[in-house]
Amino acid sequence: MTTGAALLCLAAVSACSSDGDDNGDSGGSGDTTSAGGTYTWWDPYPQHDDSSDWAQRVATCGDEAGVTIDRTPYDTTALTNQALLAAQEGTSPDFILLDNPAVSTLADTGMLTTMEEFGFDTSQIDENLLAAGVVDGEAYGIPIGANTLAIYYNQQILDDAGVDPESITDWSSLTDALDQVVSAGHKGITFAAIGTEEGSFQFLPWFWGAGADLRDLGSPEAAEALELWTGWLDAGYAPNSVITNSQNTTWEEFLTGDFGFVVNGTWQVNSAAEAGFPTGVIPIPAQDGGGAPAPTGGEFIIAPVQEDAERYEVTSQIVECMTTPEGLVETANTFAYYIPPTAEGQEALLEENPDLEPWVEAVRSAKGRTSDDLGTDYPLISEAMWTAVQNALSGSMSVEEALSQAQADAQAATE
Incomplete structure (x- = not known):
């Protein structure tokens, strides 16, 4: 099977992480056309x-490729x-599984091969x-799964x-559902x-x-999204705790059984199945109906540039092994929540x-x-955006003031 053919079947892999270990030595020796190394x-x-x-x-x-993986x-x-440090020192590994927003950062240094x-x-x-791994039209990695x-x-x-729940198809019907839930004596939604x-x-x-x-944080469309959130807080449909809530905190709130809804991710599938009450899932609706585009989490497999180009042959074999249909479903099941x-x-x-x-x-x-070719500008824009959300939800600024300031800050940071 060729490498290209294997990647036609690409599917899933894994999740978020915590504390890591020290790194091993990069590279290795051995004839890439035979076992060893x-x-x-x-x-x-x-x-x-x-x-x-x-x-x-x-x-x-x-x-299977006849080598040892460290x-x-x-x-x-x-x-x-x-x-980034390894690239400077010339000690890059053969493979990196990297959180997708960081792919453009590494690609920008010239340390990655294109697909x-x-x-x-x-x-x-x-x-x-x-698209999360595409920079200037070139794909610098492959998504091995998404949440x-x-x-x-x-x-x-x-x-x-x-x-x-099937009646919830847009923002209006979701807000109506929140009103019904709160009117019935329950808490509405947490995020x-x-x-x-x-x-x-x-x-x-x-x-x-x-x-x-x-690219336009101050747009009327952006204001409508932020006004939805501020409106939910004002109406009592969402708690003030959302301002300091992490995703883990929101899930803990939901597991109390007090909330009708929570915004959370694929990684809670197993926990939801074990909750002390029946749960279900609906897509986040777009304003006027249909599913809203939600951001992707998940890792890309990327291949740093190697001085010895002959190593790429075995690298390809190992990527091929990781991306067969059977293997990727196996990997998806290992992590439980990655979608091919x-x-x-x-x-x-x-x-x-x-x-x-769902x-x-x-x-x-x-x-x-980082889609829409945002690349390394995304983190700068994101910080301006989350600051605007904080300012509006806390009441320290109006929605319009918060977003106007965010756009000015993002523009200054990315120019």
């Missing part, structure tokens, strides 16, 4: 040690910093997922309030508006769902777990945060 692999999954299913999966792909896990932020240079055919990968946001609901509360990237991540579906553009980035992979996953259908649909509508 060591290839280095960095990923953001320190929660998965050498005995884990994930580590064994990586090692097996090395075995895997080093890092915290997500530390991984990006270590990759075209590697000979990978990316045509069957969902374009909306691939995103949707709305979980407490079926008991909705039943008590007389709300049919994360904390002043960090998590706050931007959770605001983006509403921002994009209004038709707003990250190809139609074929998604259908294979749904054959095994039909309950993931999440497959959400991923199909999702959008990379």
Whole structure:
């Protein structure tokens, strides 16, 4: 099977991370056309040690290529910093699994090979997922899975309030449902508006769902999205705690059984199944109907430039192993909440777990945060945006003032 053919079948992989370990030596020696040698692999999954299913999966792909894989896990932020340092020192690993918004940062340094240079055919990968790794028209990585946001609901509360979740198709019907839930004596919706990237991540579906553009934070569409959130707080449909809520905090609030709705991600699928009440999932609606584009989370597999170009042959074999249909579904199941980035992979996953259908649909509508060729400008724009959300929800500024200031700050930062 050629590398390109393997990547036509690309599918899923894993999640967020915590504290990492020290890095191993980069590179390795050995004839790349025969068995032998060591290839280095960095990923953001320190929660998965050498005995884990994930580590064994990586090692097996090395075995099949006739080499040893030296895997080093890092915290997500530390991984990006270590990759940049390694590029400066000429000690880059053979593989990095990197959080998708950071791909453009590494590509901007010139340390990554493009997928075209590697000979990978990316045509069957969902374009909306691939876009997070595209810079100036060149794909610098491959999404090996995606997670995103949707709305979980407490079926008991909705039943008590007389709300049919299928009736929620736009902002108006969602707000009506919140009114019914609160009127029935329950709490409405909780979400994360904390002043960090998590706050931007959770605001983006509403921002994009209004038709707003990250290059114009002060637009009327952006104001409509922020007014939706401020209106929910003013009406008592959402608690003031959203201003400091992380995504984990919102989930803890939802698990109390007091809230009708919570905005959260694919990574809570297992926890939702184990909640002390029946739950369900609906897509985040766009303002006027249909699913809103939610931001994608998830890692890209990227290949740093190597001095010895002959190493790429084995690199290709290992990527091929990681991206077969069977292997990627296996990886998706290992992590429980990653959705494959190809139609074929998604259908294979749904054959095994039909309950993931709402999440497959959400991923199909999702959008990379650095899409629209934002690249390294995204973090600067995001900070201005989450600051505006904080200012408006806290009441320190009006929606218009907060967004006008955000646009000025973003423009100054990216010029």
